[in-house]
Amino acid sequence: MRTLLSLHAVSRSFAARRAAFTARERLVAVRDVSLDIAEGTTFGIVGESGCGKSTLARLALGLLAPDAGRVAFDGIEVSARRDPAWRRRRRDMQMVYQSPLAALNPRRTVGDQLAEPALIHPGQARGSAQELAELVGLSADLLARFPHELSGGQRQRVVIGRALALRPRLVVCDEPVSALDVSIAAQIINLLRDLQHAERLTYLFISHDLKVVRQIAQTVGVMYLGRLVEIGPPDQVFFDPRHPYTEALVSAIPDARRASRKRILLKGDPPRPTADLAGCAFRSRCARAASRCAVEAPTLRSVDGRDVACHFPAPPVREAA
Ligand SMILES: Nc1ncnc2c1ncn2[C@@H]1O[C@H](COP(=O)(O)OP(=O)(O)O)[C@@H](O)[C@H]1O
Ligand code: SF4
Ligand SMILES: [Mg+2]
Numbered sequence: 001m002r003t004l005l006s007l008h009a010v011s012r013s014f015a016a017r018r019a020a021f022t023a024r025e026r027l028v029a030v031r032d033v034s035l036d037i038a039e040g041t042t043f044g045i046v047g048e049s050g051c052g053k054s055t056l057a058r059l060a061l062g063l064l065a066p067d068a069g070r071v072a073f074d075g076i077e078v079s080a081r082r083d084p085a086w087r088r089r090r091r092d093m094q095m096v097y098q099s100p101l102a103a104l105n106p107r108r109t110v111g112d113q114l115a116e117p118a119l120i121h122p123g124q125a126r127g128s129a130q131e132l133a134e135l136v137g138l139s140a141d142l143l144a145r146f147p148h149e150l151s152g153g154q155r156q157r158v159v160i161g162r163a164l165a166l167r168p169r170l171v172v173c174d175e176p177v178s179a180l181d182v183s184i185a186a187q188i189i190n191l192l193r194d195l196q197h198a199e200r201l202t203y204l205f206i207s208h209d210l211k212v213v214r215q216i217a218q219t220v221g222v223m224y225l226g227r228l229v230e231i232g233p234p235d236q237v238f239f240d241p242r243h244p245y246t247e248a249l250v251s252a253i254p255d256a257r258r259a260s261r262k263r264i265l266l267k268g269d270p271p272r273p274t275a276d277l278a279g280c281a282f283r284s285r286c287a288r289a290a291s292r293c294a295v296e297a298p299t300l301r302s303v304d305g306r307d308v309a310c311h312f313p314a315p316p317v318r319e320a321a
Contacts, residue, residue: 001038003075004202005060005170008034010069011226012055013275028273029055031226032069037219039169042196042203044217044234046210046249050270052226053206057174060204061093062086073170091121094163098175100155104147110158111143117165125165136161137191153184157191164195172204177212189215210249210256214238222246225273225281232306242303242313244286280311288312 010033013026029052037043045053058064059071062078071078073093079086097103104113111129118125126132130140136157147155156176163171173192177185193216195201207213213220214234222230222243230243238256241247248264250256266285271277280298283289292311300307304316 001041003036004039004073005037005043005204006035006072007056007060008070008072010034010056010059010066010071012059012064012066016272016274026275028226028275028277030059030066031273033226033228034069035221035228035231037170037202037204039202040196040200041219042205042217044213044220045204045206045223045228046208046213046220047223048208048270051223052273053208053223054174055226056223057095057172057204057206061095061172062090091124091166092168093170093172094166094168096156096159096163096171096173096176098178100152100159100179101147103159104155106147108146109143110138110145110147110150113147113158114143114161114165117162121166124167126167132161132165135164135195151184152180153187156180156188160188160191160195164199167199168201170202170204172206174206175208176205178207178209185212186215192216210238211253222249225270225277227281227309228300229282229309230306231300236304236306240304240317242306242308243282243310244288244314245282247314280309282310288314 010030011028012030013028016025016027033056035043045056047053055064059066062071065079073089114129114132129143133140133143138154138157138161142150142154177188180188189212192203196203205213205216217234220232220234220237221228222237222245224245230237230241230246237246238250241250248266251262251264268285271284273281279295280293283293290312298309298311300309303313
């Protein structure tokens, strides 16, 4: 299958917001991340708050430039520059955020906001606001309403409809259902899946919740402190995790926990992701950590059909009893 989006060894750091008297320090939000997304498929990213998911999303869309590495969309390097050629390509890539209320203009009707892309890019948008509403399962009588008159799920449908107005090929969804109730979230996931099928869309789908990612992704990447630590098919990651961090994430989900596996409570908080953090970034919280982990950062390597960045990956679940 053709690769639509590819990230190769991408890193991005920020100047730390610290008190003036401390030395200048850089926090690495995304560190050495590589991934490929085949056209028409979904790559899910899961990880706790602050691990770098939104930074990765912005890098993927060219809204942020990487410090190192390369991001390519359909074989062409994505840049954060604003030249006309890039702006044309930018329409092929859209974003859906967590908060539809923040993404919508409170003073304009739903119909106006769905029609807006066609006004800005005449001739390139698909049909009318009515057609877009139908595409995302909104009834036409909602077009005259304002965002605050809609439910959270309806608002997210508006945001998705607007994102699809210019017929993008890639949609980056950054926590698109995290603000919704479980049943509404499931409806939005179903909608995204149906649209993917109908429109041959490619998704980079981000969530802090592995259960949600599993419902839509063909490949899942688990992120910890800016790095991808395990990448594989969702069921393997969910039922048979091999990275100690994934093990802990999964152990908190009753559906995924096998009788032989106990809940693993992580001790402490993640360390600050400073540029000079040596060894494995997970070692301060890892029950398997050994002396090698303090000096040598693990890189991804293949373990039983998935990639794991750990010197001492967990054994298969069936042997773990
Ligand atoms: N513009 C920025 N300036 C400084 N630090 C930032 C900026 N954006 C993100 N960060 C930092 O980068 C890290 C990752 O943030 P983010 O990508 O938003 O994580 P997530 O989406 O997983 O919660 C955090 O430590 C955050 O404070
Ligand atoms: S490399 Fe070591 S510290 Fe890091 S996750 Fe593996 S065992 Fe734990
Ligand atoms: Mg985020």
